[in-house]
Amino acid sequence: MPRKNNQRGTSEQVSDLTAGRLSVYLRSLNVLAAAGVKTVSSKALAEQFHLNAAQIRKDLAYFGEFGIRGVGYYVTELRRQLRVILGLDRPVRVAVIGAGNLGMALADYPGFRQEGFVVVAMFDVDRAKVGRRSKGGVPIQHIDDLVENVKREGIDIAVIAVPAEAAQPVADLVVSAGIRAVLNFSPGSPRVPPSVKLKNVDLTVSMESLSFFLARGDDGQE
Amino acid sequence: MPRKNNQRGTSEQVSDLTAGRLSVYLRSLNVLAAAGVKTVSSKALAEQFHLNAAQIRKDLAYFGEFGIRGVGYYVTELRRQLRVILGLDRPVRVAVIGAGNLGMALADYPGFRQEGFVVVAMFDVDRAKVGRRSKGGVPIQHIDDLVENVKREGIDIAVIAVPAEAAQPVADLVVSAGIRAVLNFSPGSPRVPPSVKLKNVDLTVSMESLSFFLARGDDGQE
């Protein structure tokens, strides 16, 4: 069973798009596994979930040869493999920075808990909030205690949900605490060193894109 | 002042990426305008906000000739133009479907109000919630009243924040109400007709992408 090796000494660059699709494939496989499906071909997977068969095969082939020619992929086996590839074979520990409406909602978001993410703590500047908990029970700590907490709790990912002007200092703080992956909901993109993976979710940009397409009268479909 | 005309009879296809960047440019111009800056070159804009100068020019040139050679762009004038292009020269009316934690947070999200979006109403299946309001005062209505309300209130954009299994029926309902732009926060992508513009914000995919990069030990930077 040949496992693909990197040609360059440095680790192979996998695009963000591919990473996102792996997550989509895993979700699709969860559905199939729950339905008791044993094997699935890239074509069947593509048709059922509106993906492209060749792309599924290419994305997966990047990490090894998981399929069987003439058969397809074993659903539970591929699912297990994808969970390892995505780092979901152990709990991923998350902190949410900013205990406002959005931060609270994110801390309790059921979709996170589902695939093995654990929101360990929230942080805020407002001392009146410190000691309280989200509805779901996530405790709020003071941002001054972030660095210490991150180390003690072994936080993997920081979710930033603070006002725009606080985003850069918070990002700096989070980076200084040794966090290497950040999901940012504040508008704009804070600067982080290249060793830190940053993903921005910009709600204003999303809404304005929609408004743009309405204004144009263009056809939709992402 | 030549205004670029479309070469094909059908309206020119502008990519989603371009649409998103226009929104980013507008935000940058807002900052410059607030700072009292009168003119800005694509190079200066690019350097200050970490964009690419040629791309800014290309994106803008798509809609007309807004710049002056040797000078750059007039900040307030370009800002005004961008607001028109993005359809922000009149209020954009928004409904949020799903009055859970996330829906409530989105309804009150200050970033929306800022650039001219007005969240008019929320909708939920839970009759216990109907008649109540978000902290910010957005009233919750029953989902059965959605179609009628959308027409009466002139809703432009629907934001879907419902559990995964409800996403498709809600999308169908919203489409049947005549809405042409949807921002979907539910996992997976509901099917909508090609005349409807759909944007998905998939929090699970975002988190799993980050987890993937952590698991790989790759370098980050989006």
Add this chain to the structure above:
DNA sequence: TTTTGTGAACTAGTTCACAGCT
């Protein structure tokens, strides 16, 4: 001189199409 607007060159990402394995 400065900076736009834009064709040309380049880079990234997707889809096709088929050899080869089961």
Add this chain to the structure above:
DNA sequence: AGCTGTGAACTAGTTCACAAAA
């Protein structure tokens, strides 16, 4: 026969580099 894994072809998106305008 069926389906994977993958090079080749294609499509989309970005950046370069420069002629033309102010």
